[in-house]
Amino acid sequence: MTKIDEIAPDLFRLSIYVPPLDMQFNHFLVRDDEPLLFHAGLKGMFPALKEAVAQLIDPATLRHIAWSHFESDEVGGLNGWLEVAPQAQPVCTLVGKLVSVDDFAIRPALGMTADDVLTTGKYRYRFYPSPHIPHGWDAGVLFEETTKTLFCSDLFHHFGDVAALTENDLIEPTEQAMHALQQGPLAGYMPYTRQTEGVLHQLAELKPETLAVMHGSSYRGDAGRLLTELAGVIKTSFS
Incomplete structure (x- = not known):
């Protein structure tokens, strides 16, 4: 079952919980003149996600399908969406376009830098590169x-079938998840490099008010503070 929650104006969280992993897989649909989907999802989740999107918009009207980094739960269903939505374009970082996506996708991607602006109608987007944060x-x-x-x-990232949106601090559940991952077969899940703190501080300076989180609750509040504190959590967990 896909749970649908509006976590900000025109922003819908489409969540599928996988009990064996105790983890949510969250995808985000922006309903605007040119609808945008963030996270294409795993191939196996495509039918359920398509059904969920259809409750909000006609899937054929999707125009932009974006994600953070090239990984199956972010891009596995990409070509399925591109077949359903003939006017849709993949959207990713410029590095992602050049090294992976244009070979994988059935249509070329829009590769963005932080200087580029994507307008979907009411909303304006910039893609900020964050190499190896979280991955790749x-x-x-x-x-x-x-x-x-x-x-x-x-x-x-944190575990559990949790609320769609919270104002509670995410640092503790994130730290618990990182500790669990570091002790298991996924050790090395996220690297800590000399660039990590600087990148997260730059993102904090954007003063985001909502965090759309892929695995776990999204957050509303002082997200800049959480991003600043996250650098220390990653250093403690993975350096």
Whole structure:
């Protein structure tokens, strides 16, 4: 079952909980003149996600399909969406376009830098590169400037079938999840490098008010503070 929650104006969280992993897989649909989906999802989740999107818009009207980094739960269903929505374009970082996506996708991607602006109607987006934060050379985070929403992928990953949106601090559950991951077969889940703190501080300076989190509750509140504190959590967990 896909749970649908509006977590900000025109921003819908489409969540599928997988009990064996005790983890939510969250996807975000922006309903606007040119609808945008953040996270294409796993191939196996595509039918359920398509059904959920159809409750909000005609899936054929999707125009932009974006994600943080090239990983199955973010891009596995991409070509399915591109077949359903003939006017849709993949949207990712410029590095992602050049090193992975244009070979994988059935249509070329829009590769963005932080200087580029994507307008969907009421909303304006910039893609900020964040190499290896959370994963991969190609990683980036998408920031919507009107509502100050940061689509932050695996940052603040935490476990459980949790609330769609919270104002509670995410640092503790994130720290618990990182500790659990570091002790298991996924050790090395997120690297800590000399660039990590600087990148997270730059994102904090955007003063986001909503964090759209891929695994776990999204957050509303002083997200800049959480991003600043996250650097220390990653250092403690993975350095």
